[in-house]
Amino acid sequence: MSDLSETPSETAETAVLPAGPPTTPAIEVTNLSRWFTGVHAVNDISFTVERGQVIGFVGANGAGKTTTMRILATLDYPSGGTAKIAGYDVIKYPGEVRKRIGWMPDHYGTYNNMTVLEYLDFFARALGYKGQERIERIADVMDFTDLGSLSDRLIDKLSKGMGQRLCLGRALIHDPEVLILDEPAAGLDPKARVELKHLIRILAEEGKTVFISSHILSELDEMCDSLLFINQGKIIHHGTSESLRKGSAETSLIEVQLASSPERLQEWAALAPNVTFKDATKNGGRIEVDSVDDEVIATVLRRMIKDDLPVTDFHLRERRLEDAFIEILGEIEASGTPIVS
Amino acid sequence: MSKPSSSPPDPIGESMTDFPAxxxxxxxxxxxxGMRTSLFAVAFILLQTFMVLCFVANIADPGSSDANGFFWFFIITTLLVVQPLRGFxxxxxxxxxxxxxxxxxxxxSGWRITLGKWTALNAQTLLFVTGVLPYLVMRYFFGNVDLILDLVTILLLGLGSALASAITIGFSVFKNFLLRGVLVVGSAIGVITLFFLVKEEVFRSGISSDEAATLALLAVxxxxxxxxxxxxxxxxxxxxxxxxxxxxxxxxLTMCGIAYCFFLLPVDIGAIIMAASAVVLSFAVIDAVTExxxxxxxxxxxFRKNFLTRGFALFFAPGWISGLGFFCLAVAAWWAGFGLLNLHTGDGPSGIDEWVAILSGPNLLIFPLVIIQLFFHRQTSSQFTFGIYAFTQACLLVISMLVLVMANAIRHYEDLIYSVLPLPSVLLFASADGEANKPIFLYIALITTALCLLVPRIRSHAQYRDFFKHLK
Incomplete structure (x- = not known):
C-alpha cells in the first residue's frame, strides 16, 4: 500500500499516533452504542474480527447494521464505547482509519456527466495519488473489476451491476486492509451477484478483511467465515454458519433416497439403534439420529449400507440459515437474553 | 489486487493527463x-450571439444608449445571475x-471541496469574460466608448460574480430547496440594497479620495x-x-481590523467603515452561534495545551457554545470601532435611545437562541440547524413589524407594547423612532442581553459541562 501523507488537520493526530501492530484485530468493537433522538440504534455491542476474515453482518432493516458500519467507517460517532480498525480508534485517529478502510455504502454514489475513468481518476487524485502511481492504481482497479472496456462510458449509462463494480473499484483504489461493504448485492441481478461474489472471494483470498452486510443469508453463507447477527441494536449471535445451523439441536435429520419403497427404510429404522423414522418422501424418507456426533452418524449410514438397503443418495438435512435466524429471534423473545457465541 | 498491471494501457494514461496533477x-x-453540461454550452453560445447583435447595432448607430444597455445587460446577467446560480x-x-x-x-477537507467548486465556477466565468473581451476592443474602435472604464467595469463585475458564486455555493450546503432559495434571494436583495446605499454615500461625499477609499474597502x-x-x-x-x-x-476580526485601518486615512467614510464592520461581524456571529x-x-x-489556549477556546473553538463567547468578542470589537469613530468625529452616544440601539443591535443576532433553547432544545446538540435560526429570526421580524404597526396606530400604548415585548428588533424600531428615551427601555435591553447569554447556559447545562470536561 502506498504511503498517504496526513492532511494538515491531522497533524495533531499523527503526533500522538500509537504504533499500529499488525497483530491487532482488524476490527475491534467494545460496548459500542449510538443513540439518536428517541432511538437506540446500536446498544452496547462488542465483537472482534481477526485480520483476513470475511464476516457477514446480518439483521433486519433498522437493526443497526448501517449505523455500526458508518461508525467503523468514521462517518458517524458513537454515543458510547469504542471502535478500532487495525488498532486505531475511529474517533481519535480517523485519518489513520480512513487509510485502512474501503467503504461501499448501500446507496453507492456516482456522478452524472462523468466517465468511468474520470470517476476513478477523481478519487485517485483525492486520495493523493500523483503521476505514474495514479495511473497504475487506476489501471489495477479497472483490471480487477473488469471495467477496462467501459472506461469512456458515462456513469449514468452503466447498469446497476457495472455501477456496483465501479464502486467496489473506487473503494479499492488505495488498497485498503479492511473492506466495509453495506448491502453490496442489493438490487443486483443474479449474474451481477455472482460476479460480485467472485470479486469478494478473490479479495478474501488475498488476505483482506471483509465486513459485509446483506439480507441474503445464503449468499453470505458461501462467502463468509462467520456471521454476526444484530437485532434491535444488539448482537444476538456471532459464529460460523455451521454452528448456527446446528444450533442447540441434539439430533440429526438425514434424508435418504432408495431404489425401493419407503416402507423398507421404515422397517429398517424400527430395528436399528439410535434411529427413528420421521416421515416418508417420494423416493425414500427422513430418519432422525439421536446424536449430532459425526461418528455416530457415520456408523448409522454404514449400517444402512451393510443391511442391504438399496440406497441411491443420502444427505444430512441442515437447518436453513433463515430458519436458524428466526429461531434465535424466537428464543430471545422467549428468554429475553441474547445468545452470543 | 490479484492482477497488477506493470505497464498500464496507454489510453488510460493519455486520458488522465488532460489536467495537471x-x-x-x-x-x-x-x-x-461543468463544461459537459448543456447549460454552460447554451449560455456561452447565447452570450456570443447577443454580443454579435449588440456589436452590429453599435456599428449601425454608434454611441446608441440602447445598444450599450443591451451589451451590459447580457454581460451582467451572465456574470451575476446565470453563473452564480449554477452553484445553487x-x-x-x-x-x-x-x-x-x-x-x-x-x-x-470541507474547505478544499468548497474552494474547488468555487474555483471551477470562476474558471468558467473567466471563459465567458475572455469570450467577451474581443467585443470590448471592437466597441472601442467602432462604438466610441471608454475602453478603460469598460475594463474596470468588467473587473468589478468579475469580483461581484466571484462573491455571488461564493454566496450560492456557501448556501448550497442546505438540503432544503426553500431555505436555499430564500437565503440566496435575501442575499441578493441585501447586496443590491447595500450597493445603492453605498453608492449614495459615495456620491454624497463627492470627494474622489473618499470614493476610492470606499471602493477599496468594498473590494476587500x-x-x-x-x-x-x-x-x-x-x-x-x-x-x-x-x-x-x-x-x-x-x-x-482581522477584516474588522483592516476596516478600522481606514480611520487612519484622511478620508471621511466613518459611517461606511462602521456599516462594513457591522455586516462582517454580524455574519460571523450568526455563523458562530449556529454551528x-x-x-x-x-x-x-x-486547545488543551495551557491556560491561554483554553481561554482561547472559549471564543474560537468550533460549536455554538464558544460561538456565544465569540459574540461577546465581536460586540467588543464593534464597540471599539465605534469608539474610534467617536474619536475621529468628536461625537458620541447622546441619549438613552442611542444606548438602547447599541445594545439591541447585537441582541438582535442572538435573541433567536433564547427561543431555540426554550422551544427547540433538542436541536441544540449535533443536529443544530441554521434553518431553525433563520425561521425564528424571520418570525421575530414579522412579530416586530406587527408591533410597530400597532404602536403607530395606538400611540398611547407604545410604552406598554415596547415594555411587554422586549424583542431587540422592537427596541431598535422604538429607538429609530426616537421613542426609547426612557430608562425603562435601557433596562429592558440590558435584561434581554442577560437573557440571551444566560438561557443557553442554563438550558444546555449538559453540553456546557461536556465542553469544559473535554477542555481540561
Missing part, C-alpha cells in the same frame, strides 16, 4: 463535469447523489465575503473533527 481534484472534477446545488447535490461520504473519506470586504461564504459551506459539510471555526472567527457541536474529543486537543 497539481490542480485540485475537486476543480478537475467540476471542470470536467453545488454542495447539496453531493448529498443527493450520496457522494459526500465518499469524498469525506478521501484527503479532501468582497474578498472577505468570498472567503466567509465558502467557509460557511465548508464548515457545514466538514467532518465533525475538522476545525474551521477558529480561522473563520479570526478572519472576521453544530463538534466532536470535542478530537477538536479540542490543540
Amino acid at each position: 497539481r490542480l485540485s481534484p475537486m476543480l478537475v472534477k467540476e471542470l470536467r463535469q 446545488n453545488a454542495l447539496s447535490s453531493e448529498y443527493q447523489l450520496n457522494t459526500m461520504d465518499l469524498i469525506q473519506l478521501t484527503k479532501l 470586504c468582497s474578498l472577505y465575503g468570498c472567503f466567509f461564504f465558502l467557509a460557511f459551506g465548508a464548515s457545514r459539510i466538514a467532518y465533525q473533527s475538522e476545525n474551521l471555526a477558529t480561522t473563520k472567527r479570526l478572519a472576521a 453544530a457541536l463538534p466532536n470535542y474529543a478530537r477538536v479540542l486537543i490543540p
